[in-house]
Amino acid sequence: MPRSRSAARGLTVTEFDDERNLVVVGGGLAGLRAIEAVRGTGWRGSLTLVGAEDHPPYDRPPLSKSFLAEGPLDQVTPFRSTVQLREELGTDVILGTRVEGVDTDRRSLQLSDGRRLAYDSLLVATGSNARKLDGQDSVSGVVGLRTDRDAAEVRRHLDQGARVVIVGAGFVGSEVASAALQRGLHVTIIDSEPVPLTRSVGRQVGEMCVDLHRAAGVELRTEVGVASFASRGGRLTGVVLTDGSELPADLAVVGIGATPATHWLTNSDVALEADGGIVCGDDLATSVPGIWAAGDVAHVPYEVFGGDLLRVEHWTNAAEQGAIAGRNAIRGEGDPEKISGIPYFWSNWYGHRLQFVGTSLRTEEVVIGPGGPGSVVLYRRGDRIVGALTIDRGGDIMKLRRRIVARGSWDEAVEFATARVEDGSGTKQTLPA
Ligand SMILES: Cc1cc2nc3c(=O)[nH]c(=O)nc-3n(C[C@H](O)[C@H](O)[C@H](O)COP(=O)(O)OP(=O)(O)OC[C@H]3O[C@@H](n4cnc5c(N)ncnc54)[C@H](O)[C@@H]3O)c2cc1C
Structure with a gap:
């Protein structure tokens, strides 16, 4: 052979x-x-x-x-x-x-x-x-962002100066809000949760994310959902909310997960x-x-x-x-290769860079730093660090990743992060606004 x-x-x-x-x-x-x-x-x-x-x-x-x-x-x-x-x-x-x-x-x-x-x-x-809401496919101007075609449709509306409603304050929706705001457009985000993103990154980070939206000047309405899409001639004119109010809109981006x-x-x-x-x-x-x-x-x-x-x-x-x-x-013989990486993602909003590595599942989160841009958030399980999130601290995330992969101790990770935050190292210039 x-x-x-x-x-x-x-x-x-x-x-x-x-x-x-x-x-x-x-x-x-x-x-x-x-x-x-x-x-x-x-x-x-x-x-x-x-x-x-x-x-x-x-x-x-x-x-x-x-x-x-x-x-x-x-x-x-x-x-x-x-x-x-x-x-x-x-x-x-x-x-x-x-x-x-x-x-x-x-x-x-x-x-x-x-x-x-x-x-x-x-x-x-x-x-x-992309997960859909009832009725979204029958109204022009309601888009779930997954493909280049979806993005082209969103972009066309932004180019036309659309009034924008983002449904779901997740990472993709927040990035679209950021892009719309940078163009000087009116943006409202709605989310059904009291503190968006709590399930994926924890409540304290969720609250920091709320602050990022509000500091940027975006209206964020929580604990409210979409009742229906108002339209004229098949084109979106507004998003009717479950509290009975209506937000005038030419573009609604539905970012409620996948x-x-x-x-x-x-x-x-x-x-x-x-x-x-x-x-x-x-x-x-x-x-x-x-x-x-x-x-x-x-x-x-x-x-x-x-x-x-x-x-x-x-x-x-x-x-x-x-x-x-x-x-x-295609392996002919021998032991299969196993996964060795751990989850990592980044997201860019309003000139800030959020990076997350590891897991937040069944953890306790501890914020180190000012509680917003420049902060490190560590996620603890027992005496181990299993996850970390940083805002505008590009110099730290891979160092924290190494500690998570090596099943590093909680105390050492806290010591490391505290020293980095206190001496001002690890911060990376924020993205262009
Ligand atoms: C707008 C957007 C922004 C994102 N930003 C970030 C980010 O900043 N950071 C980050 O870490 N991740 C980000 N992600 C997530 C990341 O892009 C995805 O995790 C990644 O693309 C997944 O790759 P995949 O190959 O598994 O699936 P996909 O990229 O979804 O590719 C799957 C392909 O399979 C095709 N397909 C589906 N069903 C069939 C079928 N039955 N037959 C044939 N083909 C089929 C689909 O059409 C698609 O082309 C973002 C995703 C989106 C949509």
């Missing part, structure tokens, strides 16, 4: 199985990184990417940031063109085509264009869909969690042999957090998991 020792991560792969066929479903970041990692091992089997969008994989975070800024359009450029995917990575690329079902016994996919596609190994990287894009798996043997995310091991294998998952769709146990099963909707997570799942999907 001829074998090659791959340059990448010393992975041994069978070279002879050119007839073996890996299909990656989902043309986002995780799917792209999977393909790059697979080819990076020197594997010569057949590789196919199926993606529902018309374009090859592109970067989503700029869609709620630089793409919405005033001035010349910052075009959405794919990471690699279709030609590059074909010629440099030897990938058959099927775009604008949805996978609608899987027959795991026959190892075959049903495509939206009527074709069936056989696989030997399957990697699911279908990401997530759900895993796994409808096509619901009748299969692939085990799903209650939210529709895919149950994976720490090697990203699903419950069905030959099928792996990565990115926004995957629930993965994190050993460093006592085996907590987390589904993480972050950029670095999609990149890391895509590469690992790709390599595991």
Whole structure:
């Protein structure tokens, strides 16, 4: 059996199985990184990417940031063109085509264009869909921001000087609010919670985020939801709230979270969690042999957090998991690679940079610093640090990350953060306002 020792991560792969066929479903970041990692091992089997969008994989975070800024359009450029995917990575690329079902016994996919596609190994990287409110699709001007098309629609309204309502004070909604405010537009954010973001980053950070909105001059209304969208001739004229009031609006951006894009798996043997995310091991294998998952769709146990099963909707997570799942999907023999990274994300609002690493699940949070920009927030479980959030302290977050990965002690982390805040180090210049 001829074998090659791959340059990448010393992975041994069978070279002879050119007839073996890996299909990656989902043309986002995780799917792209999977393909790059697979080819990076020197594997010569057949590789196919199926993606529902018309374009090859592109970067989503700029869609709620630089793409919405005033001035010349910052075009959405794919990471690699279709030609590059074909010629440099030897990938058959099927775009604008949805996978609608899987027959795991026959190892075959049903495509939206009527074709069936056989696989030997399957990697699911279908990401997530923006959650919707009732009636939002029937009114022009109500947008959930997930794709470049959505972003183009938001941008068009901002260019026209829209009165903006953001539904949901999460990270994406807050970034859109920031972009609208920078253009001098009137922005109102509504959120059903008393303190937005409490579930994801804790109450104290939620309160700091509320302060960021108010300090920037954005009206934030909490504990209120959307009753309906008012429209004339099919175009949005206002957002009617559950307290009976109406906010005049030309654009409503619905940022109320996302759900895993796994409808096509619901009748299969692939085990799903209650939210529709895919149950994976720490090697990203699903419950069905030959099928792996990565990115926004995957629930993965994190050993460093006592085996907590987390589904993480972050950029670095999609990149890391895509590469690992790709390599595991073509592994000829030997132990599969396990995830080693921990969740990390960033978000830019009103010229401030928020960064979070680790987990806030079942933790106690302690704020070190002024309680706003320049602060470090540490998340404690027992005598360990398991998470950290910083505002405008770019110099600290990776140092805290190392402590979390190394299962560092709580006391040492507090000492470190206190010293950094007190001597003024670790602060990074804020982003342009
Ligand atoms: C506006 C915005 C801003 C963001 N900002 C940040 C940020 O600042 N920091 C951060 O860490 N993260 C950010 N994120 C999150 C980050 O971009 C995602 O976690 C990441 O893109 C997930 O990658 P993925 O490959 O798992 O899924 P996706 O990027 O969602 O890609 C999945 C792809 O699969 C396709 N697909 C879905 N179903 C099917 C099907 N049945 N058949 C074929 N194809 C299918 C989809 O059309 C899509 O192209 C942001 C996300 C958005 C939307």
